[in-house]
Amino acid sequence: MTETKDNIETEKNTLFKYYSKDNIIKYGDIVIAYVTPQSMSSFKVEKGGIYNNRCGSYKHDDIVGKKWGTKIATHTGRGFIYILHPTPELWTNVLPHRTQILYLPDISFISMNLNLKPGDNVIETGTGSGSFSHSIARSILPTGHLYTFEFHEERSKRVRQEFLEHGLEDIITIQCRDASKGFGLKDCIDAVFLDLPAPWDAIPHTIECFKQNKIGKICCFSPCIEQVQRSCASLHKNKFINIRMFEVLTKPYEVRSFSYKPIPEIKLNNNDDIMEVVEPTQTTAIELEPSKVFNLTVSRSATSVRGHTSYLTFADYPKFNDLM
Numbered sequence: 001m002t003e004t005k006d007n008i009e010t011e012k013n014t015l016f017k018y019y020s021k022d023n024i025i026k027y028g029d030i031v032i033a034y035v036t037p038q039s040m041s042s043f044k045v046e047k048g049g050i051y052n053n054r055c056g057s058y059k060h061d062d063i064v065g066k067k068w069g070t071k072i073a074t075h076t077g078r079g080f081i082y083i084l085h086p087t088p089e090l091w092t093n094v095l096p097h098r099t100q101i102l103y104l105p106d107i108s109f110i111s112m113n114l115n116l117k118p119g120d121n122v123i124e125t126g127t128g129s130g131s132f133s134h135s136i137a138r139s140i141l142p143t144g145h146l147y148t149f150e151f152h153e154e155r156s157k158r159v160r161q162e163f164l165e166h167g168l169e170d171i172i173t174i175q176c177r178d179a180s181k182g183f184g185l186k187d188c189i190d191a192v193f194l195d196l197p198a199p200w201d202a203i204p205h206t207i208e209c210f211k212q213n214k215i216g217k218i219c220c221f222s223p224c225i226e227q228v229q230r231s232c233a234s235l236h237k238n239k240f241i242n243i244r245m246f247e248v249l250t251k252p253y254e255v256r257s258f259s260y261k262p263i264p265e266i267k268l269n270n271n272d273d274i275m276e277v278v279e280p281t282q283t284t285a286i287e288l289e290p291s292k293v294f295n296l297t298v299s300r301s302a303t304s305v306r307g308h309t310s311y312l313t314f315a316d317y318p319k320f321n322d323l324m
């Protein structure tokens with residue numbers, strides 16, 4: 001067993017690309033420690049390592065050899081975590097924030113509208129914390145390529161290291177470069193995603209990057225409407241078509257149980273005098289005597305909902321522009 005573990009430790013981590021064939025957790029794997037949808041984090045499984053959360057400590061050695069998805073208890077038995085296989089969706093929830101990041105409602109909407117699919121070549125800038133980069137990489141696997149640009153040196157170093165640790169270095173090329181100076185790519189790109197304070201500086205440089213025999217797709221992600229106006233003006237000036245803008249708002253629902261005490265119904269006669277007081281009854285509810293309190297399970301929209309993140313401006317670059 002130890003021999004197998006040691007051998008595996010030297011293997012390249014490709015978990016973000018593929019599910020492990022044997023479904024078994026090994027040393028060197030990056031795992032997601034899941035407690036609830038609001039409480040999860042990630043760590044790398046190491047010999048002798050300990051993972052701590054507010055419920056207690058978990059030995060990495062106890063996790064190795066278990067199946068993905070196993071529930072692991074603390075030594076006191078007071079807390080537990082589920083060990084989940086990493087995915088771009090889970091990574092977005094646990095990654096170290098060095099910038100604002102994209103979340104799943106925007107990621108899924110943008111991926112669909114840019115028509116991302118296996119084999120596509122994509123430009124993304126700025127890379128930021130790499131939240132969207134992981135999802136793009138998964139969409140374009142196994143033959144596509146993501147060229148991502150980040151001009152902040154420390155951020156580009158940190159995210160490069162993460163791509164390496166996640167086994168994505170052959171799918172993602174990160175360059176520390178100012179997007180307003182161009183991308184250094186020609187006739188090879190299917191889609192462009194710009195998450196920059198001034199997308200209009202980068203838009204003119206995207207044109208030469210698009211594949212000449214195909215319609216190029218672009219999305220600009222901007223929190224302010226003034227940025228949208230300037231981006232649209234630049235897209236129009238540079239002969240992009242189908243310029244359209246969206247805002248993605250989600251309304252999550254949750255299931256909640258609570259107790260309530262209904263008030264009696266008062267029946268009045270024609271003179272508005274009280275005729276009868278009807279005590280509430282609820283045959284389907286669990287009645288807690290003597291106070292006539294009922295338990296109710298309801299589905300309701302979440303009380304706090306993540307609101308506006310950014311405006312998403314999409315456009316297409318038609319192939320005939322370059323033939324004219």
Ligand SMILES: C[S@@+](CC[C@H](N)C(=O)[O-])C[C@H]1O[C@@H](n2cnc3c(N)ncnc32)[C@H](O)[C@@H]1O
Nearest residue numbers: 099102126128129130131132150151152178179
């Ligand atoms: C909001 S973050 C991007 C977050 C990213 N979309 C994610 O999901 O993690 C914007 C990034 O753009 C970078 N940036 C701003 N202007 C840039 C430029 N002209 N060229 C390259 N990167 C730029 C910033 O340093 C910052 O890291």
